[in-house]
Amino acid sequence: MKLLLRSLGFLAATVPCFAATKVATLHPLLADLARQVGGANVEVVEILKPGADVHHFEPAPKDLAEMRGAKLLLASGKGLESFLDKLRDSLGAGVKLVEVGEKIPSIPFEEHVHHHEGAKDADEDHDDHHHGAVDPHWWHSAENMKRAARIVADELAALDPANAAAYSAGAKAASKRFGELKSWAQKEIAKVNRKDRLLVTAHGAFGYFCKEYGFEPISLLGIGRSDDASSKHVAETIEEIREHGIKAIFPEDQANPKVLVEIARSTGVKIGEPLIADGTAKVAHTFETMLAHNVRSIVAALAPAAVK
Known part of the structure; x- marks a missing residue:
């Protein structure tokens, strides 16, 4: 018996303990991505958790x-x-902070250019609200999520070279899944007539989504939720809804829908299911659940009844 215990003690001393690489994340979508890419080789700690407001969060x-x-x-x-x-x-020297989006192509935040019928000259024909800021919501694109998977895999491999092949395989598997989700989304969105692919939201959070799936974004406010819509901008949006027969407008899961409710009351336009703008909703905080929710909500509101 003593010999057996000594043997077990020897084995315990000689077999190395597995230590997962600890990864902290500042967005639930990144936490899910790190788990997909890192698998059992990572321990993920979510600093910004589902349900939090990404625009107003600061680490405590x-x-x-x-x-x-x-x-x-x-x-x-x-x-x-x-x-x-x-x-x-505040971080120690042993922590590497990586801004995943910095290596992903940016698109500028650009509020919709209002085109009015019967304008007398170029100045009356449109009102451009572009203010030049970069749209930070890059994770509404499947192609960007593929890029992010490769970035995370490279960073993990640099920290843990012994498992580089596993991280590369994790990124490839995640990218394959994101590609499948994009194909599904494209098939669903094909149900919406091209003339109806105008996405009216309160905030400019869906530029990457619109670029990837062929929509024109129309936002009343800026990127952050603290922005206010001018009465002029609201009036122009109401006019455009009437002119183009826009079928629905979409609130967001964590934003006050007050302005959109006022517009719906003035135009009679339908209010669609709230979209997941920031990917932090408790019910949808992975790329898969966020994209599925948003696509289904948009198609339900904009597609002809016969093809839903």
């Missing part, structure tokens, strides 16, 4: 404590997390 001391021991901190980037410079000063 308890969040810094949760990050302790992490080798990698994943942020969305593109200016979404305004607190990153401050956070860098």
Whole structure:
């Protein structure tokens, strides 16, 4: 018996303990992506959790404590997390902060250009509300999520070269899944007539989605939820809804729908199911669940009844 115990003790001493790489994330979509790419080789700690407001979140001391021991901190980037410079000063030297979105092609936030029928000259024909900011909501695109998977795999491999092949395989599997989701979305969106592919929302969070699936975005407010719509902009949107026979307008899951409700009351246009704008909803905080919810909601509101 003593010999057996000594043998077991020897084995325990000689077999190395498996230590997963600790990864902290500042967005639920990134947490899910890290799990898909890293598998059993990573321990993911979600600092910004489902249900939180990504536009107003700032890490508290308890969040810094949760990050302790992490080798990698994943942020969305593109200016979404305004607190990153401050956070860098608080992180230890052993933590690498990666803004995943920085290596993904940006599109500018551009509010819709209102075109009015019967205008007398070029100045009356449109009112361009573009203010030049970068749209930070890059994860509404399947192609961008594929890029993000490769970025995460490369960062993990740099920290843990022994498992580089596993991370590469995880990124390829995730990319395949994202491609399948894109194909499904394209088939669903094909049910919506091209003339009806105008996506009217309160905030400019769907530029990447619209670019990937052939919609024209019409937003009343800016990128952040604190922006206010001018009465002129609201009036122009009401006019455009009437002129183009827009079928539905869409509130967002974590935003106040007050302006859209007022527009719906003025025009009689239908209010669609709230869309997941920031990917942090408790019911939809992975790319799969977010995209599926948004596509189904848009098709349900905009597709002809006969093909839904």
